[in-house]
Amino acid sequence: LCSSWCPKQEDAGEKPRDLEAPQPDGALLANGASGDQQAAQRLAARLYHLDGFKRSQVASYLRKNNEFSRQVAEEYLTFFQFSGQTLDRALRSFLKAFVLTGETQERERILGHFSKRYHLSNPDAFPSADAVHTLTCALMLLNTDLHGQNIGRSMTCHEFVTNLDGMRDGQNFPKDQLKALYYSIRNEKLEWAIPACDAGLRGSPCRDEEELVSALTPRPPSTPSSRKKSNPFLTLTQDAKATTYKEGQLARKVHAEADGKKTPWGKRGWKTFYTVLKGMVLYFLKDETRAEALGMEEPIGVHHALAERASKYNKRPHVFRLQTADWRVFLFQALSAEEMSSWISRINLVAAMFSSPPFPAAVGSQRKFIRPILPTPMSRQEEQHQAHEACMDKFSDELGEHQRNLPDKRGRGRDLEEYRLKKEYLLYEKHRYETYVKLLEARLCGGSEALEQWEARLGGPDSADEGLGLTKSHSSPSLNLDPPPTGVKVKRNISERRTVRKIIPKRNKQLL
Numbered sequence: 001l002c003s004s005w006c007p008k009q010e011d012a013g014e015k016p017r018d019l020e021a022p023q024p025d026g027a028l029l030a031n032g033a034s035g036d037q038q039a040a041q042r043l044a045a046r047l048y049h050l051d052g053f054k055r056s057q058v059a060s061y062l063r064k065n066n067e068f069s070r071q072v073a074e075e076y077l078t079f080f081q082f083s084g085q086t087l088d089r090a091l092r093s094f095l096k097a098f099v100l101t102g103e104t105q106e107r108e109r110i111l112g113h114f115s116k117r118y119h120l121s122n123p124d125a126f127p128s129a130d131a132v133h134t135l136t137c138a139l140m141l142l143n144t145d146l147h148g149q150n151i152g153r154s155m156t157c158h159e160f161v162t163n164l165d166g167m168r169d170g171q172n173f174p175k176d177q178l179k180a181l182y183y184s185i186r187n188e189k190l191e192w193a194i195p196a197c198d199a200g201l202r203g204s205p206c207r208d209e210e211e212l213v214s215a216l217t218p219r220p221p222s223t224p225s226s227r228k229k230s231n232p233f234l235t236l237t238q239d240a241k242a243t244t245y246k247e248g249q250l251a252r253k254v255h256a257e258a259d260g261k262k263t264p265w266g267k268r269g270w271k272t273f274y275t276v277l278k279g280m281v282l283y284f285l286k287d288e289t290r291a292e293a294l295g296m297e298e299p300i301g302v303h304h305a306l307a308e309r310a311s312k313y314n315k316r317p318h319v320f321r322l323q324t325a326d327w328r329v330f331l332f333q334a335l336s337a338e339e340m341s342s343w344i345s346r347i348n349l350v351a352a353m354f355s356s357p358p359f360p361a362a363v364g365s366q367r368k369f370i371r372p373i374l375p376t377p378m379s380r381q382e383e384q385h386q387a388h389e390a391c392m393d394k395f396s397d398e399l400g401e402h403q404r405n406l407p408d409k410r411g412r413g414r415d416l417e418e419y420r421l422k423k424e425y426l427l428y429e430k431h432r433y434e435t436y437v438k439l440l441e442a443r444l445c446g447g448s449e450a451l452e453q454w455e456a457r458l459g460g461p462d463s464a465d466e467g468l469g470l471t472k473s474h475s476s477p478s479l480n481l482d483p484p485p486t487g488v489k490v491k492r493n494i495s496e497r498r499t500v501r502k503i504i505p506k507r508n509k510q511l512l
Contacts, residue, residue: 037071044075048097055193058098062113063106073110077117087125087135088184090118096193111136131168138164139185147189157182157298176286183298242279245451246346249335250275252284255321256329270316270333273297277346280354300324304355304374306432307347309340320344323428325374345455349443352436357387371425385440392433399426 045051047058062073080097082090094114100107115133119126126132138160145155155163161178251272254263273284284297304325313319313331318340322330334340358374407419446454 037075040068040071041075044072044079047072047076048079055097056099056101059101059106059110062110063102065109070113073113074116077113080117082118082121084122086180086184087118087132088139088181090114090121091136091139092190095190099193108137111140127169131173134167135164135173135181138167139181140190142182142185143190146186179297239279242281245277245350246343247274247276248339248343249273250343251316251333253331253333254328255331256327258326258328260327260329275332277302277343277350280350282347300328300330302347302351304358304432305347305351306428306435307344309344322347327371341458342455345439345458346451348435349439349451349454352388352439353384353443355436357391385437385444388433388436388440392430392437395426395430395433399423399430402426 043061047053047061050058058076062069062076080090080094082093085093091114100110102110112129112133115136116129118136119129119132126135142155142160157179160182161173161175164173164178166172249272251270252275253270254267257263274287276283276285280301280303282300282302284299300322301324302322305322307320307322310319310321310331313321316333318334318337320332320334320340320343322332324330332343334343355374402419402423407415409416442458443454446457
């Protein structure tokens with residue numbers, strides 16, 4: 001990058017002006033040692049409008065540690081209007097205007113100018129410009145952690161919130177604000193401006209900037225831990241124009257994490273959200289008036305998911321469970337039995353109509369059972385009903401073959417565990433596709449009728465798992481869906497228990 005003034009390319013036959021020469025109305029020098037406010041304003045305007053400068057050259061005039069560079073940066077930021085914008089939205093628009101380059105301290109200096117401007121435009125959003133600067137740098141680091149070539153797992157939302165404890169001028173940032181920023185960066189990475197040639201060669205990369213473009217262009221991660229995030233078949237697609245199938249109040253509880261791993265005790269609490277089933281995604285909002293903040297809580301994809309009534313869970317009424325494609329388990333409490341039945345039916349119907357066919361499972365040298373990959377894109381095939389029937393027959397045949405080939409009881413524990421996992425998987429998939437086929441048949445019989453009429457034909461609240469003749473699944477990794485036993489054991493209070501043990505004083509113990 002240029003460290004001095006870059007010449008402006010004039011028309012053919014004209015001599016380029018020398019920007020390093022002092023201007024008639026100021027003492028503007030190349031190293032920025034001195035200058036006046038008017039010269040800073042003129043230079044800032046030219047940098048903003050790219051009048052004789054390239055995007056990759058703008059940062060070199062904003063990052064220097066001298067008074068004139070500070071004046072240029074402040075004047076440059078006046079061209080940006082951040083009033084009423086969230087911090088991540090303002091940062092995105094700022095980074096798209098130029099290429100943020102330089103050493104760490106130089107980049108931080110530019111972000112400091114941005115923070116002052118944002119705080120000046122939104123004085124009530126943060127207590128000081130330092131708080132804005134702290135959170136801005138945290139978002140830049142979060143973007144690198146989530147979308148860079150990192151090795152190992154990425155930062156979670158809880159870790160992001162914890163790392164910023166006490167960083168808001170000695171206090172904590174609002175958790176809702178940090179969660180919204182986290183999922184905004186996670187769902188859409190920060191984009192830098194891509195350098196381009198001058199007007200005569202616009203549209204093709206500049207030769208002297210090819211290295212810079214390649215350095216700034218994100219490359220797909222190749223590590224196994226981050227492969228899922230970069231795989232377009234596994235990335236959750238959020239379409240703002242998708243059809244809304246249902247919305248309403250639901251209480252949510254995370255019961256099991258990916259692969260059926262039990263959720264830690266401190267993360268199992270119930271939280272109430274205004275839930276929206278939009279396309280194949282469940283969004284969780286604080287209330288129905290904040291429909292624009294779809295990233296407030298992490299959305300859940302319902303592709304290849306299965307919703308059922310949680311008959312074993314009796315602590316709350318009207319509770320149903322949702323098992324996702326990666327075998328996470330969520331519990332939801334509806335306001336009534338009718339609402340619970342409606343949520344179950346519509347979630348399963350959306351999953352049945354649009355879930356794409358599964359990919360083959362990975363093949364390895366070891367005899368380890370691996371579930372196939374379930375892609376997230378919506379299926380556009382017309383014969384969705386026949387495809388699900390074929391999958392249902394396939395899993396039925398595989399389950400029968402698997403149950404005929406019982407493992408040796410004297411075999412290794414690993415073999416027995418692999419047999420159990422595969423049987424659990426086959427039972428669940430068979431039941432899931434049976435549910436899909438039944439719902440699609442009921443939907444096809446109704447033609448183009450409304451969802452309310454389709455639900456009415458299904459029956460009452462028990463229709464989601466009983467009215468269609470479906471069998472309950474016993475394959476959940478964390479919940480047993482067997483009906484509750486007829487006899488209920490009541491634990492007696494400790495104070496009500498009676499003991500028949502003879503109390504013997506220590507001094508008389510030897511006499512007996």
